[in-house]
Each structure stands twice: as C-alpha cells, then as structure tokens.
Amino acid sequence: MKCPNCGNRTSLNLDMHSGGFSSGEAPLKECGECGLVWRVKIEAGETMIDIIKPADKKK
Ligand SMILES: [Zn+2]
Numbered sequence: 001m002k003c004p005n006c007g008n009r010t011s012l013n014l015d016m017h018s019g020g021f022s023s024g025e026a027p028l029k030e031c032g033e034c035g036l037v038w039r040v041k042i043e044a045g046e047t048m049i050d051i052i053k054p055a056d057k058k059k
Pocket of ligand 1: 004005006007008031032033034035036038
C-alpha cells in the first residue's frame, strides 16, 4: 500500500496490537516517510482514502 501523500511504500500498520476495531474497518496505516496516517475503505465498490492525521511537514 503506497502512501497517498508522498507515494512511499514504507507504511506501518497501527492496529496490529488492538482487536477492538470492527471487522469491516481497514486497519490504520502510518507512512514511515511523511507521517501521514490514513485508512483505506471500500464504499459503494470504490476505494476511498480516509486521512486520519495529516503529513508531518517538519520532515
Ligand atoms: Zn507519506
């Protein structure tokens, strides 16, 4: 999964420690390059990107 902000492929899965999210939800991803946190969801057959936290502009 490429980062939707910078295109980097170094993404971290943030939800690996928690079993608390509902099964229909994709896990949160964090970009190792720009710090963007996002989630991919499928809505009406289309892939949507949910930005949870904007990219870290200090990097
Ligand atoms: Zn990124």
